[in-house]
Amino acid sequence: MRRERLTTRPSPDARHDYLVELHGEPMAGTRLTLRLVPDRLVADPASVAAYLAEFAGFADGLEALALAILDDLNNELVPRWVEVVLERDTPLPHRVAIEDRQPNWDNPQLMGRLQRI
Template sequence: MRRERLSTRPSPDARHDFLVELRGEPLPGVRLTLRLVPDLLVPDPASVVAYLAEFAGFGDGLEALAVAVLDDINNELVPRWVEVAVEGDAPLPHRVAIEDRQPTWDNPSLLGRLRRL
C-alpha cells in the first residue's frame, strides 16, 4: 500500500543523466536521503512526503528501512541509479547506505562527483 503513495511524472529529458536528491524523516529522529538518476520517470516530491509517512511505527531497524525504500523506488520509478541513506542518533550514531543501478547504466564521472558530496 505504501508504494501507492509514490507518484511520478515524466523525466524532462531522458537523454541526460541528472541527479535528484530528496530528504525526509520517515520516523522521529531518523533522517533519510534519497538520491537517484532518473530514467523515464522522476518522483513527485509531495508524494515522497506522503510515502515516508507510511513508515510511522516501522520498527525493523535502519537496514530494513533502507532496503524497503530501495525496493519501492526501484519498482515504481526504475531509476538508472539510486542510493538510499538512512541515519539516526539513538542509541548511538548509525548510518546505513544502499545503492542499485540498471545493469547497463554507468556514468563514472557523475558517480565520482557524488562520492565527494
C-alpha cells in the same frame, strides 16, 4: 499499499543523466537522504513525503527500512541509479547506505562528483 503514495511524472529529458536529491524523515529521529538518477520517470516530491509518512511505526531497524525504500523506488521509478541513506543518532550513531543501478548503466563523471563515505 505504501507504494501507491508515490506518484510520478515523465522525466523532462530521459536522454540526459542528472542527479535528484531529496531529504526526509520517515520516522522521528531518522534522517533520509535519497539520491537518484532518473530514467523515464521522476517522483513528485510531495508524494515522497506522503510515502515516507507510511513508515512512522516501522520497527524492523534501519537496514530493513533502507531495503524496503530501495525496493519500492526500484519498482515505482526504475531509476538508472539510486542511493538510500538512513541515519539515527540514538541509542548510538547508526548509518545505513545502500545503492542499486540498472544493469550496464554507468556514468563515471557524474558518480565521481558525488561525495562518498
